[in-house]
Amino acid sequence: MKIKDKFNDFKSRLSDRHMYSIVLVVMAIIAGFGIYQYKRSIDFRDKVENGYRRAFTELVHYVNNLDSTLTKAVVANSPTQLSSLAVDLWRQAAFAQANLGQLPISNTELDNTAKFLSQVGDYTYSLSKKAESGQPLSKQEVDGLLELQQHSASLNERLVQMESEMFAGVLRFGEFKGITSKIGGGDVETFENSMTQVEDGFSEYASLIYDGPFSEHIRDRQPRMTEGVPEISEDDAKAKITDFIGADRVASVEVTGEGNSNITTYACTVTTQDNRQIFTEVTRNGGYVLLMLDERQPEEAQLSVEDAALAARDLLMSNGFESMHESYYQKEGNAVLINYAYKQDDFVIYTDLIKVKVALDNGDILGFESQGYITNHLDRRAIPAVVLDETEARGKVAPSIDVSTVNRAMIPLDDGKEVFCFEVKGTVNDKNFLVYVNVENGNEEKILILLEDENGTLTI
Numbered sequence: 001m002k003i004k005d006k007f008n009d010f011k012s013r014l015s016d017r018h019m020y021s022i023v024l025v026v027m028a029i030i031a032g033f034g035i036y037q038y039k040r041s042i043d044f045r046d047k048v049e050n051g052y053r054r055a056f057t058e059l060v061h062y063v064n065n066l067d068s069t070l071t072k073a074v075v076a077n078s079p080t081q082l083s084s085l086a087v088d089l090w091r092q093a094a095f096a097q098a099n100l101g102q103l104p105i106s107n108t109e110l111d112n113t114a115k116f117l118s119q120v121g122d123y124t125y126s127l128s129k130k131a132e133s134g135q136p137l138s139k140q141e142v143d144g145l146l147e148l149q150q151h152s153a154s155l156n157e158r159l160v161q162m163e164s165e166m167f168a169g170v171l172r173f174g175e176f177k178g179i180t181s182k183i184g185g186g187d188v189e190t191f192e193n194s195m196t197q198v199e200d201g202f203s204e205y206a207s208l209i210y211d212g213p214f215s216e217h218i219r220d221r222q223p224r225m226t227e228g229v230p231e232i233s234e235d236d237a238k239a240k241i242t243d244f245i246g247a248d249r250v251a252s253v254e255v256t257g258e259g260n261s262n263i264t265t266y267a268c269t270v271t272t273q274d275n276r277q278i279f280t281e282v283t284r285n286g287g288y289v290l291l292m293l294d295e296r297q298p299e300e301a302q303l304s305v306e307d308a309a310l311a312a313r314d315l316l317m318s319n320g321f322e323s324m325h326e327s328y329y330q331k332e333g334n335a336v337l338i339n340y341a342y343k344q345d346d347f348v349i350y351t352d353l354i355k356v357k358v359a360l361d362n363g364d365i366l367g368f369e370s371q372g373y374i375t376n377h378l379d380r381r382a383i384p385a386v387v388l389d390e391t392e393a394r395g396k397v398a399p400s401i402d403v404s405t406v407n408r409a410m411i412p413l414d415d416g417k418e419v420f421c422f423e424v425k426g427t428v429n430d431k432n433f434l435v436y437v438n439v440e441n442g443n444e445e446k447i448l449i450l451l452e453d454e455n456g457t458l459t460i
Contacts, residue, residue: 053166055102055256060159062096066120067156070149073124074142086124087332093120094293098279101267102256113155120148223263223375226285237266237282244280244289244319245365249273258284263374265290283374289319292368298334301360305329308336308358315365316340321354321373334360335367342373344381347420348409351376381410384420386439393422396437396444401426411436411446419445 069092073085097117127141137145232240238253249272257267265281272278281291309326316324324340325348331337335357342352353376357367388396390406397403403426410420421436432450437443 051256052102052104055099056166057163059096059099059103060156060163062092062099063152063156063159066092066096066117067149067152070120070124070145070152074145074149082124082127086127089120089124090122091332093117095279095295098267098291098293101258101279101281102269104257116148116151116155120152123148225288225374225377226263226283229286231284232282232287234266236287237268237284240282240287240289241268241270241280244292245270245272245278251275263290263371288370288374289368290370290374292365294364294366296359296364296366298359298361298366301334303358303360303363305331305336305338308360308363309338311358311363311365312338312340312356315356315368316354324354331360332357336360337367342377344410345383346408347383348407348423349376349381350409351412351418352378381418384440386420388422388437388439388442390422392442393424393437393439396422396442397424397426397435398428400428401433401435402428408439409436413445421445425450 066089069085069088073082073089097114100114100117123144127137127145234255237255241253242250250270251273252271254269254271255266256269258265264284266284268280268282270278270280276294276296278295279291279293280289282288283290309329313324313326316322321340323343325343327339327341327348327350329336329338337355337357340354340356342349351372353372355367355369356365358364359366393406394403401424403424405425407423407425408420409423410418412418419436420439422439424435424437426433426435434448434450435444436446436448438445
């Protein structure tokens with residue numbers, strides 16, 4: 001049969017009512033499947049978009065609080081008030097960072113914005129410790145607060161504007177620009193472009209130098225524990241977080257982005273069995289938990305600090321952090337933040353630091369941060385020959401100091417060098433001091449004021 005005859009035969013068959021009905025059914029099935037797939041893609045788009053909206057709304061909320069609290073800090077004159085505001089600033093900045101890490105920013109590096117959020121809490125915290133010792137803030141330090149407040153006001157204003165644009169449908173997240181333009185029409189601004197403008201606003205931001213965990217000489221140091229270590233997958237990161245928090249508490253883990261620091265991380269959001277959210281970061285190299293933040297605020301305190309320390313110690317031991325020594329703690333509402341330093345032989349290694357926040361109502365771990373440990377830790381350091389004994393170390397401090405205890409510690413100096421010292425604790429005129437005497441030559445390396453009250457122990 002020729003091709004023409006076949007075509008005519010097909011036409012005659014198609015004219016048959018039964019054949020025509022079959023064709024219509026097939027076409028309807030194909031159309032229905034296409035509509036179903038299109039609807040699924042729209043539902044998926046909306047689900048992801050809503051997740052981004054939630055994270056961005058939370059970011060705006062915490063930055064708004066940050067701006068208000070910084071404004072109060074600028075005019076605070078009471079050490080107690082400044083200390084309280086500093087705790088709020090640290091928490092608000094940390095949660096702002098966590099939400100920033102969940103947003104879809106593929107080609108934009110937000111180094112300056114992330115640095116700003118990192119430094120806000122720690123800078124004000126370092127000033128509060130100075131104020132608690134009775135020392136007035138210098139003009140330079142007050143100017144630093146004013147600079148932070150001005151930058152936070154600018155950031156808050158831009159983010160609030162972006163939030164309005166988002167709810168008005170003008171601003172959409174980058175992955176869906178094409179779909180949105182085709183469906184809704186009109187001009188659509190991408191989130192990534194808007195955040196680029198935010199980052200440009202921080203291009204003139206000068207780093208604040210202060211004695212805190214995010215000072216520049218620590219931020220820029222290459223972490224020892226992740227150097228040359230293989231990368232893990234996203235699934236490995238999820239498994240690590242689930243094991244760290246506890247499989248019985250975790251309902252789901254979602255990788256939402258990457259951390260923007262010198263330690264590359266997977267940023268993850270954990271949904272707990274009781275429908276709370278916990279923000280976490282896991283290092284891409286080595287799979288170490290760098291950060292965990294639970295937003296729950298305990299309403300009462302039933303446990304002692306000693307009970308909280310037991311819970312923190314159990315967490316550290318179960319995750320392979322051995323030989324950790326409790327150094328200082330500070331109560332924050334109905335929770336307590338405990339600093340742990342690694343201990344090698346008789347020396348407390350203060351650079352290898354882990355911070356654990358524990359709820360005082362039930363002992364839950366609300367916070368964990370291991371940047372100091374991951375950056376500095378070595379399993380074994382070469383300990384120099386100790387040429388002094390304890391009695392000679394006592395003789396190296398001022399005669400006016402009434403010495404109570406002598407311990408051994410390794411401390412960092414301002415130039416980044418590590419020195420092994422005797423840690424001599426003593427009192428002068430009801431003030432407690434720590435004097436660090438070099439074990440090799442007897443030099444007085446550093447003096448700290450020790451602040452101890454019912455809320456904890458701090459050093460300045």
